[in-house]
Amino acid sequence: DAGVIQSPRHEVTEMGQEVTLRCKPISGHDYLFWYRQTMMRGLELLIYFNNNVPIDDSGMPEDRFSAKMPNASFSTLKIQPSEPRDSAVYFCASSLDRNQPQHFGDGTRLSIL
Amino acid sequence: AQSVTQLDSQVPVFEEAPVELRCNYSSSVSVYLFWYVQYPNQGLQLLLKYLSGSTLVKGINGFEAEFNKSQTSFHLRKPSVHISDTAEYFCAYTGGFKTIFGAGTRLFVKA
Numbered sequence: 001d002a003g004v005i006q007s008p009r010h011e012v013t014e015m016g017q018e019v020t021l022r023c024k025p026i027s028g029h030d031y032l033f034w035y036r037q038t039m040m041r042g043l044e045l046l047i048y049f050n051n052n053v054p055i056d057d058s059g060m061p062e063d064r065f066s067a068k069m070p071n072a073s074f075s076t077l078k079i080q081p082s083e084p085r086d087s088a089v090y091f092c093a094s095s096l097d098r099n100q101p102q103h104f105g106d107g108t109r110l111s112i113l
Numbered sequence: 114a115q116s117v118t119q120l121d122s123q124v125p126v127f128e129e130a131p132v133e134l135r136c137n138y139s140s141s142v143s144v145y146l147f148w149y150v151q152y153p154n155q156g157l158q159l160l161l162k163y164l165s166g167s168t169l170v171k172g173i174n175g176f177e178a179e180f181n182k183s184q185t186s187f188h189l190r191k192p193s194v195h196i197s198d199t200a201e202y203f204c205a206y207t208g209g210f211k212t213i214f215g216a217g218t219r220l221f222v223k224a
Binding site for chain 2: 033048055093098101102104106107
């Protein structure tokens with residue numbers, strides 16, 4: 001059974017460019033989460049969806065960040081325009097329901113120059 | 114506010130020695146507790162979970178944890194560690210609408 005799939009694994013881009021991160025959750029999982037991990041701030045929840053509907057986006061740092069889930073098998077996290085302080089590892093995770101364990105992808109390592 | 118405290122940011126230990134990674138949570142509602150492990154350049158993987166039932170939970174790779182409601186703790190233990198256990202370990206709980214993760218404990222196993 002395939003796990004959570006994220007792409008790209010690495011992204012290096014210049015400040016001001018638009019960045020799109022992609023995630024395919026595990027089939028049948030109703031919850032999808034986006035996290036950001038940095039040395040300074042640890043693991044931060046950005047937003048989560050239930051049945052493709054955004055439930056809590058209070059962790060999204062700024063209006064430059066947006067996330068969508070157009071269907072049950074795909075989600076995107078977009079940063080526009082990107083800034084050097086957005087450099088981090090971004091993880092997508094999915095779960096059967098909110099009290100069950102989350103399954104994480106391998107992350108996207110984002111570097112904004 | 115709900116929180117998870119991992120009391121040690123780093124734990125160095127010699128190979129084959131026992132280890133305990135400490136975790137305390139603050140919540141007055143029913144909680145579901147988890148330990149995850151993160152190896153370099155990978156996502157978090159579930160080690161074990163407490164949803165209900167026996168307070169002693171066994172997980173993968175020889176790890177176990179004990180849920181203590183009165184002390185609001187969920188410490189992770191392993192009787193004998195290996196070099197391959199070197200990783201970062203995260204305690205987490207779900208008690209409401211969000212899963213709260215601790216800051217992580219870096220376990221470093223020395224030969």
